[in-house]
Amino acid sequence: MNALSPLSQSFIDQHGDAEFTARAPWLDQLRQSGLENFSSQGLPTPSVEEWKYTNLKVLEKLDVSTSSEAAAVDPAELIWLPADMASHKLVFVNGRYSQELSEIGELPDGVKVLSLAEAMISESELLADNLGKIGSIENAPVLALNTAFINDGYVVIVEKAELEKPIEVVFVNKADASSSNHSRNLVVAKDNARATILERHIGEGDYLANHGFEVLVEGGSHVKHYRLFEDGAAGINLSTAKASVGKDATYDSFVLSIGGRLNRNEIHVACKEPGAHTNLNGVYVGRDSQHIDNTTQIDHLVPNTTSKETYKGALDGKSRGVFQGAINVAVGADGTDGQMSNKTLLLSDESEIDSKPQLEIFADDVKCAHGFTAGELEETSLFYLRSRGIPEAAARAMLVEGFLAEVVEAGVDEEYQEIFKAKISVWMEN
Amino acid sequence: MLEIKNLHAKVGDTEILKGLDLTIEAGKVHAIMGPNGAGKSTLSYVLSGRDGYEVTEGSVLYKGKNLLEMEPEVRAGEGVFLAFQYPVEIPGVSTMNFLKAAVNSVRKYRGESEFDAMDFLKFVREQTKILNIDDDMLKRAVNVGFSGGEKKRAEVLQMAVLSPAFAVLDETDSGLDVDALRIVGEGVTALRSPERSMLVITHYQRLLDYIVPDVVHVLADGKIVDTGDKNLAIELEKNGYANYVEAAA
Ligand SMILES: Nc1ncnc2c1ncn2[C@@H]1O[C@H](COP(=O)(O)OP(=O)(O)O)[C@@H](O)[C@H]1O
Ligand SMILES: [Mg+2]
Numbered sequence: 151m152n153a154l155s156p157l158s159q160s161f162i163d164q165h166g167d168a169e170f171t172a173r174a175p176w177l178d179q180l181r182q183s184g185l186e187n188f189s190s191q192g193l194p195t196p197s198v199e200e201w202k203y204t205n206l207k208v209l210e211k212l213d214v215s216t217s218s219e220a221a222a223v224d225p226a227e228l229i230w231l232p233a234d235m236a237s238h239k240l241v242f243v244n245g246r247y248s249q250e251l252s253e254i255g256e257l258p259d260g261v262k263v264l265s266l267a268e269a270m271i272s273e274s275e276l277l278a279d280n281l282g283k284i285g286s287i288e289n290a291p292v293l294a295l296n297t298a299f300i301n302d303g304y305v306v307i308v309e310k311a312e313l314e315k316p317i318e319v320v321f322v323n324k325a326d327a328s329s330s331n332h333s334r335n336l337v338v339a340k341d342n343a344r345a346t347i348l349e350r351h352i353g354e355g356d357y358l359a360n361h362g363f364e365v366l367v368e369g370g371s372h373v374k375h376y377r378l379f380e381d382g383a384a385g386i387n388l389s390t391a392k393a394s395v396g397k398d399a400t401y402d403s404f405v406l407s408i409g410g411r412l413n414r415n416e417i418h419v420a421c422k423e424p425g426a427h428t429n430l431n432g433v434y435v436g437r438d439s440q441h442i443d444n445t446t447q448i449d450h451l452v453p454n455t456t457s458k459e460t461y462k463g464a465l466d467g468k469s470r471g472v473f474q475g476a477i478n479v480a481v482g483a484d485g486t487d488g489q490m491s492n493k494t495l496l497l498s499d500e501s502e503i504d505s506k507p508q509l510e511i512f513a514d515d516v517k518c519a520h521g522f523t524a525g526e527l528e529e530t531s532l533f534y535l536r537s538r539g540i541p542e543a544a545a546r547a548m549l550v551e552g553f554l555a556e557v558v559e560a561g562v563d564e565e566y567q568e569i570f571k572a573k574i575s576v577w578m579e580n
Numbered sequence: 581m582l583e584i585k586n587l588h589a590k591v592g593d594t595e596i597l598k599g600l601d602l603t604i605e606a607g608k609v610h611a612i613m614g615p616n617g618a619g620k621s622t623l624s625y626v627l628s629g630r631d632g633y634e635v636t637e638g639s640v641l642y643k644g645k646n647l648l649e650m651e652p653e654v655r656a657g658e659g660v661f662l663a664f665q666y667p668v669e670i671p672g673v674s675t676m677n678f679l680k681a682a683v684n685s686v687r688k689y690r691g692e693s694e695f696d697a698m699d700f701l702k703f704v705r706e707q708t709k710i711l712n713i714d715d716d717m718l719k720r721a722v723n724v725g726f727s728g729g730e731k732k733r734a735e736v737l738q739m740a741v742l743s744p745a746f747a748v749l750d751e752t753d754s755g756l757d758v759d760a761l762r763i764v765g766e767g768v769t770a771l772r773s774p775e776r777s778m779l780v781i782t783h784y785q786r787l788l789d790y791i792v793p794d795v796v797h798v799l800a801d802g803k804i805v806d807t808g809d810k811n812l813a814i815e816l817e818k819n820g821y822a823n824y825v826e827a828a829a
Contacts (some may be wrong), residue, residue: 507617529631535626538682538738539656539689548681552672552721559672 158192161330164214165307170301171271177300178278184297187287194291203472204414206240209386211286212356214330218245221324228320230350230378231569237318237348238263240304244323245300245331245359254518259292260311260343266334269305276307280336284364285392285418285446286358292416293390296362299332307335308343308371316346316566321361323353323385330358339371339399346374348566352409353382359487361389368396368423375403376562378573381410382511383438388478398425404561405432406570407442414443417483417568419469421448421455431561433570435577437471438503441501442471450478454485461496462557464550465501476508477538479519484515495550547578581606581643581777584694588637589626596622599638600804604746604795607774611788611813612781615801615821620781621665622753623799624750627779628662629655631801632730642746656682659745663735663752666783670722679704683741704775707740711767728755729764736767747771748779753787787816800824 154162165185170177193209194201217572223243228251231237240263241251247265254263262273269277288292304319321333341343351359359381367373381387387410393401407413419428434442448457464473473492494503507520527549551574558570582604589597596619604610608778614620624635627640629652640647647655668677682705684694695703704718711733723731732752739747749768768791772778780791788796788810796813798806798821805824806812 240792333644531670533630533652534664534670535678535682536652537630537656537662538683538742539653539680539686541653541685542651544681545653546680548673549670552670555672556721 154189154192154280157214158188158260159213161268161298162189165298171574172267172301174270174274174278176278177270177281181300183282183296184190184287184294187294188291188298191291191457193295200289200445202472203354204412204441208412209358212328212330212358212386214328214358216327216329219325219329221247221303222533223248223322223324224249225343227352228322230320231316231318231348231457232352233314235565237316238557239318239320241320241322242266242302242327242333243305244329244357245302245333246322247304251407258311258313260309261345262305262307263317264305266301266303266305266336269336273305273307276338277305277336279365280338280366281334283361284366284462285390286396290390292388293362293392296332296334296360296390297339298361300334303333303335306338306345306347306482307463308339308345310341310343312344313346315386316348319347321349321351321359323359323382325355325357327332327561328356330360331420332360332362334362335364337373337375338366339373340366340368342369343371346563346566347376347397347506348569349377351377351379351381351387355382356384358386358388360373361387363389363391365391365393365401367393367401370398372400374400374563375401376566376570377405379407379410379413380414380573383411384410385410391418393417393419393428395421395423395426396430397423400427400429402429402439402561403431404558404570405444406521406573407432407434407444408573410440411443412443414445417443418447419449419457421457422452423449424452426455428457429561430457430459431557433557433574434461434471435574436463436465436467436471437467439467439471440469443474444470445472447478448485448488449480450483450488453483455483456487457489459490460483460557460560461492463503464497464554465503466495466497468498468500471503473503473505474508475506475512475520477520479511479513479516479518481512484493486513486518487518488516488518489576490520492522493553495553496526497550551575551578582639585636587626587635587640589622589633589635591622591633595636596802597626600799602797602804604777604779606719606777608794609772609778609780609791610795610797610800611745611793612779612797613783613813613816615825618799619802621750624662624665624748627748628652628660632733632762649782651684651786653808654689656742657686661739661742661744661747663732663739663747663749665750665754666727667731667735668724669724671724674719675722676718679738681742682738686742692717707737710738711737711772712763713737720777729757729760732756732760732764733767740767740771745775746777746779746782750781751783752780753782753784761786762790785813788813798824
């Protein structure tokens with residue numbers, strides 16, 4: 151075994167000092183397995199294929215050994231959804247659930263929305279059955295690190311019920327000194343359940359937010375998981391989501407990456423039973439020296455499962471984008487339909503995109519396709535708008551917004567589209 | 581209104597326009613007919629300021645000003661409009677937002693007040709009725725998934741709301757069935773006025789039954805090779821361009 155880097159070692163040292171409030175023998179064991187897995191390899195380096203384009207060396211500038219403390223947050227900063235859009239709201243400050251800032255409100259029968267700490271008391275059996283089970287930490291060192299530190303996060307359980315209002319989750323990072331935190335979140339939807347989660351990541355100062363998500367969608371259920379990453383300029387956000395999709399169930403994921411120094415957004419979806427479907431959509435915009443990595447893997451494990459994936463980005467300045475999209479079709483998974491596309495507008499000479507599709511198909515009767523493009527705005531389109539009197543700068547902005555809006559329209563329910571489009575417009579104006 | 585003198589233009593290394601002269605007075609409708617590849621669309625792009633169309637000789641005066649040195653958006657503000665032979669798809673941008681941005685841009689340029697959303701809707705609806713365009717089309721992305729007829733009607737709608745002083749219509753009749761041709765032809769004719777000149781580029785005489793031209797030109801091999809009245813169009817329909825193509829070669 152290679153010696154661990156000082157950075158990796160500092161996480162392990164930190165674990166020794168950590169005080170976990172969520173306690174149970176099975177949970178201690180789970181954390182221990184995460185720690186052991188992480189200790190055996192440390193943080194991934196670019197020599198690992200999946201991390202070829204994203205170097206976590208930037209973390210060396212942070213003092214990750216300090217766990218984030220609670221901090222005062224002005225509720226005004228947390229306002230996101232329009233006032234008339236009522237929601238069940240959870241707020242996490244530096245990875246910890248904030249009772250004062252949250253407002254879960256009334257929930258219909260069959261629905262539970264709570265913090266992991268609370269769920270450890272009231273739902274401990276369900277947690278024990280699912281945490282660490284949906285998402286394997288095999289070949290996932292960052293999730294292994296997250297597992298070593300499981301202590302808080304959100305838990306959503308929906309069984310035989312339809313949640314009308316969205317669940318709104320805000321992760322806010324705010325630390326005087328640099329620090330790190332690891333939220334672990336769980337969504338379980340069974341028996342024709344319906345739920346929409348709108349998640350927003352914001353922050354200030356130097357921090358690492360390392361989020362883990364496990365999502366179980368079974369028996370005709372439909373989970374919509376829409377996320378907005380607008381971390382602070384120095385913030386580093388690593389998110390790993392693992393979803394397991396069962397019979398006739400659907401997992402929709404939409405991600406808008408618009409902030410942060412580095413954002414790695416990894417999503418693995420396993421379509422495990424016939425009729426399973428997933429839509430993965432994403433928009434990324436970058437400028438300055440932002441680095442945005444969207445890495446996805448969809449496993450079609452049984453016959454007749456489908457996936458549709460579209461990621462589009464616009465990169466300016468010296469920003470860099472990464473898209474790695476893997477589709478795996480297992481032996482015998484006939485009737486698989488997997489469509490993937492990634493398109494990037496390069497708005498400056500120095501911006502860059504590394505786009506890597508990877509199709510591994512071991513079944514005969516499948517429809518899989520992928521398309522990748524990167525380039526500048528089309529001259530013809532620009533001329534068309536300018537010939538109608540629209541000045542060049544406005545015409546460019548209109549084309550970029552339109553290009554990105556298409557994914558918002560495809561990936562997000564109509565009532566929530568404007569929330570994301572507005573963020574893109576503001577980004578364009580700056 | 582428009583005075584083109586000895587216009588030469590190249591695309592890449594190829595000279596397409598080879599000494600074209602054309603004068604259009606205010607309120608007049610001129611038609612240009614000519615064989616494929618004659619340079620009709622090239623002329624329309626040179627007049628609207630598209631990149632890559634390089635003028636090597638000659639001049640174009642529009643309302644007494646040098647048109648060639650203006651940016652495309654300035655030309656639009658000054659009242660020049662081109663209905664594209666192949667309208668361009670703009671994914672993700674609704675037709676309504678596009679129209680509003682265009683109209684407010686030229687209004688701003690012309691020192692007129694900009695429309696708010698409500699006023700604009702009213703303003704657009706007056707025009708959509710004439711052109712038989714339903715509101716649903718305004719919600720769709722610009723030209724995306726439009727039929728050939730819808731695209732051409734959308735071009736005429738843009739012309740109507742931008743209220744140009746000089747409009748070039750490049751084969752606005754191509755790809756239209758009889759009904760669509762009538763709607764487009766009548767829509768354009770309704771826009772005729774003593775202050776508005778038009779250059780109607782077409783391949784067929786049939787559009788000119790609706791938009792009756794004051795003058796008809798034949799463009800072949802980058803030059804105007806014949807000029808006459810509306811009867812010239814009827815003759816061309818009968819005899820084709822063979823004579824002109826041979827003469828030009
Ligand atoms: N972008 C271009 N690059 C090279 N050649 C072009 C381009 N556009 C037009 N041409 C050539 O210029 C000539 C005139 O084209 P065009 O103006 O489109 O003719 P028309 O509209 O009369 O059919 C044709 O020979 C065509 O092939
Ligand atoms: Mg043409």
